[in-house]
Amino acid sequence: NAGVTQTPKFQVLKTGQSMTLQCAQDMNHEYMSWYRQDPGMGLRLIHYSVGAGITDQGEVPNGYNVSRSTTEDFPLRLLSAAPSQTSVYFCASSYRSGNYGYTFGSGTRLTVV
Amino acid sequence: GQQLNQSPQSMFIQEGEDVSMNCTSSSIFNTWLWYKQDPGEGPVLLIALYKAGELTSNGRLTAQFGITRKDSFLNISASIPSDVGIYFCAGQLFPRSQGNLIFGKGTKLSVKP
Numbered sequence: 001n002a003g004v005t006q007t008p009k010f011q012v013l014k015t016g017q018s019m020t021l022q023c024a025q026d027m028n029h030e031y032m033s034w035y036r037q038d039p040g041m042g043l044r045l046i047h048y049s050v051g052a053g054i055t056d057q058g059e060v061p062n063g064y065n066v067s068r069s070t071t072e073d074f075p076l077r078l079l080s081a082a083p084s085q086t087s088v089y090f091c092a093s094s095y096r097s098g099n100y101g102y103t104f105g106s107g108t109r110l111t112v113v
Numbered sequence: 114g115q116q117l118n119q120s121p122q123s124m125f126i127q128e129g130e131d132v133s134m135n136c137t138s139s140s141i142f143n144t145w146l147w148y149k150q151d152p153g154e155g156p157v158l159l160i161a162l163y164k165a166g167e168l169t170s171n172g173r174l175t176a177q178f179g180i181t182r183k184d185s186f187l188n189i190s191a192s193i194p195s196d197v198g199i200y201f202c203a204g205q206l207f208p209r210s211q212g213n214l215i216f217g218k219g220t221k222l223s224v225k226p
Contacts, residue, residue, distance in 0.1 A: 042218040045215075102158070
């Protein structure tokens with residue numbers, strides 16, 4: 001039981017490049033979400049999904065796309081990377097949306113130059 | 114958007130001292146969660162609170178869900194060096210089925226041995 005697995009752990013992109021951050025969970029959790037963490041800003045919600053085939057925007061969705069074709073995977077796509085997207089990205093999952101504590105992955109540190 | 118005010122932003126304490134931090138909001142929350150983040154890792158759930166007035170302990174940690182539903186506090190007794198990290202509060206709005214957590218900006222705890 002690996003929990004929430006994020007890959008890669010580190011990534012450097014050039015402005016304008018695209019890439020996909022991977023997130024997988026093996027706990028059969030319905031709810032998955034992506035957060036970004038910036039110094040002094042806490043964790044801000046980018047996109048979330050309450051189940052396979054269902055996604056919705058969070059607080060800061062611009063510049064990111066998501067899809068949820070399976071229960072296990074919830075990839076985050078950066079369409080055209082910008083320096084403002086330099087951040088640490090966390091994927092989280094929960095058994096069900098609602099009052100259940102989220103399990104976080106260990107993060108992807110992304111630098112856009 | 115909704116905001117949580119978490120204080121203090123940082124604390125420098127001596128090993129053995131007690132610690133107190135809190136979160137307040139202008140909105141009513143139905144769930145309060147407290148997380149700890151170690152350097153280079155994702156947040157880990159410490160305590161979850163589901164009812165107004167609820168007081169819950171987890172070892173040396175105690176957290177309470179404020180009666181007004183607009184605040185929560187976390188106490189750590191007899192701090193030790195491994196308590197070092199960033200502590201986040203998170204609240205969940207009604208209805209819980211929306212699943213989205215709103216995070217405070219964190220309290221960075223440093224412990225001097």
